[in-house]
Structure formats: structure tokens, C-alpha cells
Amino acid sequence: MNLRRDVFQAIADPTRRAILLLVATQSMTAGAIAANFDTARPTVSKHLQILTECELLEQDQNGREIYYHINAKKMKEVADFIEPFRKMWDDRFNKLEAIMKKYKTKK
Amino acid sequence: MEQKTRIAAEDGKQELVITREFDLPVELLFRAYVEPDIVEQWMGTKVLKLENKKHGGYQFETTDPKGNKYGFHGVIHDFTPNQKITRTFEMENTPFSVQLEFLEFEQLTEDTSKLTMHVIYRSVAQRDQVLQLPFAKGINMAHNRIQDLLSKLK
Numbered sequence: 001m002n003l004r005r006d007v008f009q010a011i012a013d014p015t016r017r018a019i020l021l022l023v024a025t026q027s028m029t030a031g032a033i034a035a036n037f038d039t040a041r042p043t044v045s046k047h048l049q050i051l052t053e054c055e056l057l058e059q060d061q062n063g064r065e066i067y068y069h070i071n072a073k074k075m076k077e078v079a080d081f082i083e084p085f086r087k088m089w090d091d092r093f094n095k096l097e098a099i100m101k102k103y104k105t106k107k
Numbered sequence: 108m109e110q111k112t113r114i115a116a117e118d119g120k121q122e123l124v125i126t127r128e129f130d131l132p133v134e135l136l137f138r139a140y141v142e143p144d145i146v147e148q149w150m151g152t153k154v155l156k157l158e159n160k161k162h163g164g165y166q167f168e169t170t171d172p173k174g175n176k177y178g179f180h181g182v183i184h185d186f187t188p189n190q191k192i193t194r195t196f197e198m199e200n201t202p203f204s205v206q207l208e209f210l211e212f213e214q215l216t217e218d219t220s221k222l223t224m225h226v227i228y229r230s231v232a233q234r235d236q237v238l239q240l241p242f243a244k245g246i247n248m249a250h251n252r253i254q255d256l257l258s259k260l261k
Contacts, residue, residue: 017118082114085238090112093127093222096149100135 007074008081010054015039016047020056020070027060027067116238121231123238125224133220137189137212152179160186165194181205189214196226203237204229 010016015037022028022036034044048068051057055074060067116123129136139145143154146167156166163183170176178199185193190212197205209225228234 014119082116082238085240086110086112086114089114089125089127090110092149093112093129096136096139097129097131099145099148100129100131100139103135103138104131 007054007056007077010050010056013047015044016051019044019047019051020075023057023068023070027069029065029067033068116234119231121229121234122225122227123234125226126221128215128219128221130218131220132218133189133212133214136220136222140192140210158183159192181208204233206237 011020018037019033022033030045030048033048034041037044048057052059052068055071057068058071060069112125112127114123114125139149141157141159143157146152146157147154150167152167152169154165155168156164158164160183163186165181165183167179168176169179179196180199181195181197183192183194185191192208192210192212194208194210195205196208197203206229207227209223211223211225213221213223215221228237
């Protein structure tokens with residue numbers, strides 16, 4: 001449960017969300033990622049470290065370079081955080097539908 | 108399985124869109140929003156006031172199993188039967204600010220309809236908090252259950 005909370009703290013930061021979007025389509029080195037931000041390079045490194053620690057990013061060694069890519073499985077877990085909210089409305093609407101179907105037959 | 112209720116909540120935006128298709132004619136779907144005794148059934152709340160008209164207002168009250176009461180209220184800005192309701196929504200005694208809701212009712216076929224609920228929050232942070240409400244509740248419930256189990260073991 002602790003790990004899960006960390007993931008949400010990780011994505012609460014706008015720079016880290018931007019990093020995730022950036023590497024969503026292709027693997028990138030830390031340098032290439034940092035080039036997209038005005039932030040100092042060590043700051044970007046720190047963000048990469050946090051994202052890697054909570055398993056949102058994975059590293060690939062390619063020669064002397066380290067490439068970062070997104071961990072799709074972990075990202076799905078994060079996407080699922082909206083699921084309880086969706087489920088709440090889905091339950092409510094299912095109830096509405098069931099109730100109104102009775103009115104339909106009454107007519 | 109195809110999901111009947113969809114939520115679109117774009118990152119970094121202070122709004123969200125809930126869409127749902129119903130196996131109901133649009134008239135029946137709309138009725139579920141305007142008749143107090145029907146609202147009470149599916150929303151699981153008591154309807155204290157519901158004025159379905161422009162400049163009207165509404166007031167709901169929910170009681171939890173422990174007997175605590177929670178109030179909700181808002182004003183109705185726009186009201187077009189079988190088409191749309193524009194209203195505000197506020198949870199009383201919470202840090203959450205009022206939200207603006209655009210409800211659009213659409214006829215798809217004679218027997219099916221679609222509801223689009225566009226909700227605008229005061230800030231991005233507030234929207235994200237509201238989204239996480241049921242999630243946080245779920246975690247607390249799991250936590251309480253674990254505590255219950257542990258206290259029985261003692």
C-alpha cells in the first residue's frame with residue numbers, strides 16, 4: 001500500500017508527468033529527456049530516479065547509454081485509480097436504469 | 108467487457124466528462140432526474156427540495172449507517188425538459204468548493220439514450236481530490252477491515 005501511495009506522489013508532480021508523456025512513445029536517455037526541460041539537469045535526474053524507484057520507468061543499458069522507457073503495467077495500475085470513481089457512477093446509473101425500466105413496463 | 112459508464116479526466120485539467128448510455132427512452136432518463144421519489148431511490152439520498160426550473164434550487168440529505176447526515180445542495184441555472192440541466196453542486200461542511208455541472212440528455216433511438224455530464228471544478232487539485240474520494244474510502248475500508256481482524260486475533 002505504501003508503494004501505491006508513492007506512485008501517486010510521483011505523478012502528482014507536473015514535471016514527472018511530462019517526463020512520463022515524453023517517454024511514453026519511445027525510449028530516451030537522461031540527456032535527451034533533460035533537453036526538453038528548462039530545469040537543471042540534476043533536478044531532472046532526481047525526477048528520473050523517483051520515477052524509476054516507484055517502477056513507473058524502467059532502465060535499459062544500451063552500450064554506455066542508459067535508456068528510460070515506461071513500465072506499462074505500472075501505468076495501468078495508476079490509470080486504475082480513477083476506477084473506483086467510475087464504478088461509483090456506474091453502480092448509480094445501473095440502479096437508475098433498473099428503476100426506470102419498471103416505469104417503462106407500467107406505461 | 109465494454110464499459111457503459113466512461114470517465115474522461117484529462118491530466119492537468121479542472122474538469123471531467125462522464126458519459127453513459129441507457130437502455131431507456133430519453134424521457135424516462137430525464138424523469139429519473141426530476142421526480143423526487145425516483146431521485147431518492149437511485150441516488151440513495153433524501154430529497155429535501157427540488158425545483159426543476161431556471162433559478163430553482165435543490166437540497167439533498169444523505170444519512171450514513173451511523174446516523175451522520177451529509178447535506179448537498181445547488182442551484183439550477185438552466186432547465187430544458189428531455190435535453191439539459193445546468194446546475195451547481197456543493198457538498199456541505201467539506202473543504203470542497205462548489206462545482207458546475209452541465210447535464211445533457213440525448214435520444215439515441217426510441218429506446219436508448221445518452222447522458223453527458225460535464226463537471227467543472229474550482230482547481231485541478233480539487234478535481235483530482237474528488238476523483239480520489241472513493242479510492243481513499245476504499246483504502247480506509249480495507250484498512251479498517253485489517254484492524255478489525257487484528258483486534259480479534261489479540
